Amino acid sequence: QTLISLKKIAKIYRSQNVETYALKHIDLEVNQGDYLCISGPSGCGKSTLLSLLGLLDSPSAGQYLIKGIDTANLDMDKQAELRNLHIGFIFQSFNLIDELSVFDNVALPLTYREPAMSAAEIEKAVIKALSDVEMSHRTQHKPNQLSGGQQQRIAIARALAGSPSILLVDEPTGNLDSKNGDAVMDLLDALNQKGTTICMVTHDLRYAGRATTQLKLLDGEIIGHTTARATHPVAE
Ligand code: ADP
Ligand code: ADP
Numbered sequence: 001q002t003l004i005s006l007k008k009i010a011k012i013y014r015s016q017n018v019e020t021y022a023l024k025h026i027d028l029e030v031n032q033g034d035y036l037c038i039s040g041p042s043g044c045g046k047s048t049l050l051s052l053l054g055l056l057d058s059p060s061a062g063q064y065l066i067k068g069i070d071t072a073n074l075d076m077d078k079q080a081e082l083r084n085l086h087i088g089f090i091f092q093s094f095n096l097i098d099e100l101s102v103f104d105n106v107a108l109p110l111t112y113r114e115p116a117m118s119a120a121e122i123e124k125a126v127i128k129a130l131s132d133v134e135m136s137h138r139t140q141h142k143p144n145q146l147s148g149g150q151q152q153r154i155a156i157a158r159a160l161a162g163s164p165s166i167l168l169v170d171e172p173t174g175n176l177d178s179k180n181g182d183a184v185m186d187l188l189d190a191l192n193q194k195g196t197t198i199c200m201v202t203h204d205l206r207y208a209g210r211a212t213t214q215l216k217l218l219d220g221e222i223i224g225h226t227t228a229r230a231t232h233p234v235a236e
Contacts, residue, residue, distance in 0.1 A: 003165055003197055004030040004053065009062035011048050011220075022048040023220045026062065030166065033231040035192045036199040037208040040217035046201040047170065049217070053199060054168045055083040067165065081114055088159030088167045092174035094151040096143040096158075103139040106130060106158045113162065129161035130154075133187060149180030156187060160196075167191070169200040173207075185210070193232050 009026040012019055023045045030036060030053075038046050051057040052064065055071060064071045066086055071079065096105050106126045110117050117125070130136050133153040143151050152172060159167055169188065173181030185207050192198050200211070208214050212231050216224030 001032040002029055003032050003034075003067065004028075005063075005065045006052075007063040007065075009052065009059045009064065011045070011052060011057070012060040021220050023052070023059075025221055028215070028222070030197065030199060031231065032165075032197055033192070033195055034197055034199075034213060035211045035231075036213045036215060037211035038199070038201045038215045038217060039203055039205065039208060040223075044217040045220040046217060048220075050168050050170055050199070050201055053166075054087045054089060055079045084109065084113055084162065086165040088162060088164035090152075090155055090159050090167060090169040090172050092171040094143070094148075094155040094175075096151055096154060098143055101140050101142060102130070102135065102146070102154050105143065105154060106161050109158060110161055125161045125163070126157075129157040132160055132191070133157045147180065148176050149183055152176060152180070152184050153187065156184070156191075160191070166197040166199060169198060169202075171202055172200070173202070173204065195232070 006026050006028040009023060010021065011023040012021055026049070038049060040046055048057070052059055066082060069082065071082065074082070097108070100108065103126055106129055107122050110122045110125060127136070130139060133156050135150065135153050135157060138146060138150065143154065146154065172184050172188070176184060188198060188200070189210055202208060209228065212227065212229055214224065214226045214228055215222055
């Protein structure tokens, strides 16, 4: 089932009469259960592609459909609503709020949902997400009382708590040592096996082998599109 469809997408940054084609001629379909891995050299457009997929930015040309909805003519509020509903973000920097407990960090995005979730629904979703990343024993800790690997797991729980249609992941192991990095990648693997759709940017090709689809970007274009394995069957 098609989740996201990009047709002839281009992204042009304009500043002081300089035009940069960050992306051009991007055609891409992401299906439910896919695990996409995007790689390519610095400046090739990986972050730009993730921000477009995540509705953080709009393309300069082309069409972006998510769950059949054309995102072209949506106002900011409607885009934010779709983003909150469908997209979970995981970044290299964990972006946790130091003053808030683990529980409250994971709960925070849920408090912005439309229609509003009740406190009981939020609590249930937070507990489930923390259990999925095996961090149930740390709900009242503050982020700075946790290791980097644990902080990234909390960030993953925060992304999962809203039951997103897709997780967008940008260099998740960039701030982790190899042991914690492996654990985070194993966790993402396990989530994909349970049906979570993932689109990840990484230049670590050791991990790229686990994806269903490997995309290689160069100068804003897809120069390689390989299907590495079938999507895990998902119980609907
Ligand atoms: P990557 O994530 O692969 O390193 P990016 O998507 O960040 O690449 O950038 C793609 C290209 O677009 C680069 O040439 C970069 O310099 C340019 N670019 C990115 N963001 C901006 C911006 N806000 N203004 C102008 N150029 C940008
Ligand atoms: P980099 O690609 O330089 O390692 P990140 O992975 O942290 O940087 O972020 C990738 C892109 O996502 C950047 O364009 C950044 O502006 C954006 N971004 C990072 N964190 C957030 C956030 N919490 N909310 C929205 N956008 C973010």
